[in-house]
Amino acid sequence: MRPETLERRRAILRAATEVFGSKGYANGTLLDIADQVDMTHAGILHHFGSKDQLLVEVLRYRDESDVENLEQKHIPGGIELFRHLVRTAFANARRAAIVQAYVVLSAESVTDGHPAREYFEDRYRTLRDEVAEAFREVCAERGITAEDRIGHAAACILAVMDGLQVQWLLEPGKVELAETTEYAIEAIMTSVLEPRESPLGPISA
Amino acid sequence: MRPETLERRRAILRAATEVFGSKGYANGTLLDIADQVDMTHAGILHHFGSKDQLLVEVLRYRDESDVENLEQKHIPGGIELFRHLVRTAFANARRAAIVQAYVVLSAESVTDGHPAREYFEDRYRTLRDEVAEAFREVCAERGITAEDRIGHAAACILAVMDGLQVQWLLEPGKVELAETTEYAIEAIMTSVLEPRESPLGPISA
DNA sequence: GCCATGTTGCTGACAGAACAGTAACCTAAC
DNA sequence: GTTAGGTTACTGTTCTGTCAGCAACATGGC
Numbered sequence: 305m306r307p308e309t310l311e312r313r314r315a316i317l318r319a320a321t322e323v324f325g326s327k328g329y330a331n332g333t334l335l336d337i338a339d340q341v342d343m344t345h346a347g348i349l350h351h352f353g354s355k356d357q358l359l360v361e362v363l364r365y366r367d368e369s370d371v372e373n374l375e376q377k378h379i380p381g382g383i384e385l386f387r388h389l390v391r392t393a394f395a396n397a398r399r400a401a402i403v404q405a406y407v408v409l410s411a412e413s414v415t416d417g418h419p420a421r422e423y424f425e426d427r428y429r430t431l432r433d434e435v436a437e438a439f440r441e442v443c444a445e446r447g448i449t450a451e452d453r454i455g456h457a458a459a460c461i462l463a464v465m466d467g468l469q470v471q472w473l474l475e476p477g478k479v480e481l482a483e484t485t486e487y488a489i490e491a492i493m494t495s496v497l498e499p500r501e502s503p504l505g506p507i508s509a
Numbered sequence: 510m511r512p513e514t515l516e517r518r519r520a521i522l523r524a525a526t527e528v529f530g531s532k533g534y535a536n537g538t539l540l541d542i543a544d545q546v547d548m549t550h551a552g553i554l555h556h557f558g559s560k561d562q563l564l565v566e567v568l569r570y571r572d573e574s575d576v577e578n579l580e581q582k583h584i585p586g587g588i589e590l591f592r593h594l595v596r597t598a599f600a601n602a603r604r605a606a607i608v609q610a611y612v613v614l615s616a617e618s619v620t621d622g623h624p625a626r627e628y629f630e631d632r633y634r635t636l637r638d639e640v641a642e643a644f645r646e647v648c649a650e651r652g653i654t655a656e657d658r659i660g661h662a663a664a665c666i667l668a669v670m671d672g673l674q675v676q677w678l679l680e681p682g683k684v685e686l687a688e689t690t691e692y693a694i695e696a697i698m699t700s701v702l703e704p705r706e707s708p709l710g711p712i713s714a
Numbered sequence: 715g716c717c718a719t720g721t722t723g724c725t726g727a728c729a730g731a732a733c734a735g736t737a738a739c740c741t742a743a744c
Numbered sequence: 745g746t747t748a749g750g751t752t753a754c755t756g757t758t759c760t761g762t763c764a765g766c767a768a769c770a771t772g773g774c
Contacts, residue, residue, distance in 0.1 A: 306743085309749075328620050330536040333733065347750055349735065387712050404619060411616030414609060414678040415533050425679050432676075432683075442708075456692040459684050463672025463693070464665055471637075471664055473619040474630050478637075479664050487661040488669070490707045491700030492693070502695045503647075503702055507592050511769085514723075538759060552724055554761065 313351055315341050317365045320358055325405030329359055329412055329420070356419040363409070363423050366402070382445070385438035386461075386489055393465065393485035400473065407469050432458045439496055450496050457496045464488040518556055520546050522570045525563055530610030534564055534617055534625070561624040568614070568628050571607070587650070590643035591666075591694055598670065598690035605678065612674050637663045644701055655701050662701045669693040 319340035323332040334345035334355060341348075352358040371378070380388055396403050413420040435458035443450050465485055472481040524545035528537040539550035539560060546553075557563040576583070585593055601608050618625040640663035648655050670690055677686040 306748080312749085326621050328533075328535055328617055330533055331620065334735095335733080344751060345734080346736085346752080350748090350750065355734065383709070387709060390709065390712055407616050408620060410675060411612050412533055414675065415536065415613060416531050421679070428676050428679060429683065453692070456685075456689045457696075459673060459676055459689050460669055460693040460696070463676060463689075464669040465672070466675060467668025467670065467672035468664060470615060470619065470671060471633050471668060474626070474633060478634065480661075484661045484664050484668075486709075486712075487658070487700075488665040488697070490709055491662075491665070491697050493708045494705050495692070495696030495699060497708055498705060500699050500703060503698045504588070504592060504595065504691075504695055507595055507691075511722085517723085539761095540759075549725060550760080551726080551762085555722090555724065560760070 312341070314365070316343075316348055316351060316358075317362050320362045321366065321405050322401055324359065324362065325401050325408060328408050329418075334358075359409075359419050360423065362405075363420060366405075379434060381434075381438050382441040383438070385434065386442075386493060389461065389465065390482070390486045390489060394482040396469070397472075397481045400476070403469050404473055407466070407473060410466065428462065431462055435461055442493075442497065446497065448497065450499070453496045453499065457492050460492050461489055464492070517546075519570070521548075521553055521556060521563075522567050525567045526571065526610050527606055529564065529567065530606050530613060533613050534623075539563075564614075564624050565628065567610075568625060571610075584639060586639075586643050587646040588643070590639065591647075591698060594666065594670065595687070595691045595694055599687040601674070602677075602686045605681070608674050609678055612671070612678060615671065633667065636667055640666055647698075647702065651702065653702065655704070658701045658704065662697050665697050666694060669697070 316337065319337045320332075322340070323336045326332070327336065334348050337358075338345040338348050348358065352361060379385065409420055410424050412418060413424040436454050439450070439454040439457060443454070465488075468479065468481055468484055468488070472479040521542065524542045525537075527545070528541045531537070532541065539553050542563075543550040543553050553563065557566060584590065614625055615629050617623060618629040641659050644655070644659040644662060648659070670693075673684065673686055673689055673693070677684040
């Protein structure tokens with residue numbers, strides 16, 4: 305494969321990220337993408353075979369470029385993972401297009417027969433495991449056990465990051481993505497490391 | 510308007526909720542909906558004018574039926590609001606179709622020119638205000654002030670509920686929607702009512 | 715109580731556009 | 745001279761929306 309060809313494909317992937325992000329996968333078209341890279345839609349199909357396949361490669365490509373930006377070339381563990389998540393939130397606040405792509409595609413993926421469903425299932429499973437593992441490390445350092453809380457807390461951390469992105473995309477002026485994410489992560493970490501009585505009391509049906 | 514007509518329209522709205530939920534708005538078609546109520550797609554357009562308009566009415570209809578189920582006919586305040594949110598999460602764990610509709614549509618609404626965008630902007634703004642107000646009530650009862658934290662916490666509570674729904678829809682067996690939501694709400698409430706030092710420490714860029 | 719007249723709730727057929735994918739062909743690079 | 749990177753042209757499908765017409769129902773005059 306020629307290096308120019310590789311760069312051409314990367315350009316297509318970047319354009320596809322933007323189109324799927326701004327219009328959704330179902331609503332974004334190959335023509336939209338083709339226009340951005342001065343091609344016909346048939347040219348894109350020549351490179352990627354089908355629209356479904358293109359989406360899969362868009363997601364893979366984004367994962368790769370994420371890892372490239374990480375100097376150590378792999379996600380840190382322990383407390384550093386949580387700091388990394390906060391830093392990611394600050395970085396995300398400056399790249400709405402990519403955030404939008406992830407928000408739209410991850411939600412769309414829960415629909416029947418969506419080509420990215422498996423990707424997102426894997427992704428969340430992996431991330432939950434990594435966050436849970438980081439919690440275990442931090443707990444061990446402090447001589448605490450909190451296994452039951454850790455499972456919930458790991459899912460919560462990912463959830464709050466995603467949910468804040470939706471609100472932020474809808475009204476960027478009304479929600480501070482990064483600062484609020486930081487607040488949430490601190491709150492959830494504290495609930496694991498220094499648990500307290502529930503302020504809710506018993507809840508009747 | 511005849512009562513049978515009204516019931517017919519409600520049937521269409523229910524069918525539309527299911528279709529938009531399971532396939533998304535862009536990908537779900539009027540024919541899908543028409544089939545479920547034994548009509549032609551032209552019949553649906555006769556009642557609702559356009560697909561966009563139908564979506565708007567689907568969302569309105571769902572809000573109405575939500576309020577009907579609430580005995581006091583309006584959302585409670587203070588600590589009762591938080592209990593209500595937890596109860597809603599338990600109820601949601603038994604109606605994946607409606608949850609899916611909300612997840613898919615709210616995320617899709619951030620795309621350019623989406624007909625439900627205004628609806629969701631309003632919705633989140635209103636909900637954040639209500640949660641913030643409930644926080645203020647609870648703080649007042651306890652003689653605390655936490656105005657700066659409240660803004661963040663209100664957004665976080667909505668965010669974590671939404672985010673957990675996505676993970677739960679993707680792998681219902683791996684995420685306990687209701688219990689995890691309860692855990693998150695308790696954690697965030699505690700962070701407002703009994704704040705502690707951040708476990709993260711300073712974060713370097 | 716009954717007919718005339720509008721109104722409502724559809725259907726069937728069609729227009730018009732958009733879209734994914736295919737096939738044949740060209741051209742330039744290796 | 746064979747392969748890779750495209751284009752043009754076309755196919756078949758799908759989908760929203762429009763329009764004319766029709767049957768059932770409602771309503772007011774008698």
